[in-house]
Amino acid sequence: MKASSLCFRAAVVLVIVGMGWGLQMAISQDHSTYPAHAHLNLLGWVSLFLFGLYYRLHPALERGRLAQAQIWAWIAGTVVMAIGVGLIHTGRPAGEPFAGIGAILAFASMLAFAWTVFRADRAAVAGQG
Secondary structure (H helix, E strand, O other): OOHHHHHHHHHHHHHHHHHHHHHHHHHHOOOOOHHHHHHHHHHHHHHHHHHHHHHHHOOOOOOOHHHHHHHHHHHHHHHHHHHHHHHHOOOOHHHHHHHHHHHHHHHHHHHHHHHHHHHHHHHHHHHHO
């Protein structure tokens, strides 16, 4: 599967989960997990969708192993981080390692994306000269 398609599909799944979580908070009138809900929606919906747009605009990059690894690491990091943050904000300190591991995965994924972006821009400039 192309990286852009994976991004768009995962983004839609995660925003549905995030919106369901938001509805659950509204119905229960317990908004203690809103930081985790926000992480899930921002990282899961917005960031993944933006990654997908970038990869769609750069078709030579989106079938590569780095793009696939970057997206899967982002998805895993987002889910693990959201679970950890949710646990922390409901008074369960056992969520700390999950939040930390998820954040490290997301950060590593962003570094891989940065590498992809800068490498692609360098290649484009070199091809013009």
